[in-house]
Amino acid sequence: MVKMGLLVLAVVLCTGCAAAGQGAPDGSPSPGPPSDARPGVPTAAGFTLVAHRGGALVYPESSAEAFDAVSKTAFPIETDLRQLRDGTLVPLHDDAAERTMTGVTGRPGDITPAQWGAARIRHPAGGAEGTPTTWEEMLDLYGGRNVLVPEVKDPAIDLAAFAQSILRRGIQEKVVVQTFSFPAAQALAGHGLQVLYLVRDGDEPDPASITAAGIGHVGPHKGISPEYLQRLKDSGLTVWPYTVNDAATASRLRAGGADGVFTDTPWELAEQLETR
Secondary structure (H helix, E strand, O other), rough: HHHOOOHHHHHHOOOOOOOOOOOOOOOOOOOOOOOOOOOOOOOOOOEEEEHHOOOOOOOOOOHHHHHHHHHHOOEEEEEEEEOOOOOOOOOOOOOOOOOOOOOOOOOOOHHOOOHHHOOEEOOOOOOOOOOOOOHHHHHHEEEEOOOOEEEOOOOOHHHHHHHHHHHHHOOOOHHEEEEOOHHHHHHHHOOOEEEEEEEOOOOOOOHHHHHHHOOOEEEEOOOOOOOHHHHHHOOEEEEOOOOOHHHHHHOOOHHHOOOOOEEEHHHHHHHHHOOO
């Protein structure tokens, strides 16, 4: 599993490669990518910046527009997954739609695909709303082309069926599945997927037990102690702390051995890290 993790890191080695100037969803210049960004220009080489919820402080959170913008970079695309009424997997962090969406309310398990498709997603800066999408649509558009980092958020998700959605496409080397549940992480690894085990603030599970479960990545809280970060690295684990939106914290973690971070502002953070 560690070997598989290295394959992912090789894919995203130039993690800060930014997109050519992207317009914001409201038609104004994007607040995200730096103005001089060009494909192939590294801005945080060797340090992975995972676009948390598609860059949730730049584009409508977990929207089709956000994922499209990230897909034009080398940033891995991160999203949370929950189930609609018919079992369709969709990108949504919360256990209800109200915080981020308009035109639909309530728990995703009570929402139909038609209602989901007709809804919209609020822009973090008050710009044009974004478009909801689904996990299958993400796989169709980005599977095998971009590194995908989905979190299995809904405990009702069938892990075997979810694993098959990746394995049948043969793209498991470009997907890192994340979860806070150790049993779920162990099960997903057993299905042949690359797995990132999320660790809550203050928790320090034994690195040996993580690697023994076939898990190759760990996502600790950004407040991780230097000592525990070193223990994780000494165990051969790839470490991506969450959620880091400032260069000072990213630089501290990078100096401590972290391989990257989850961030809501990957374009800005990449530019800041390049100039520090």
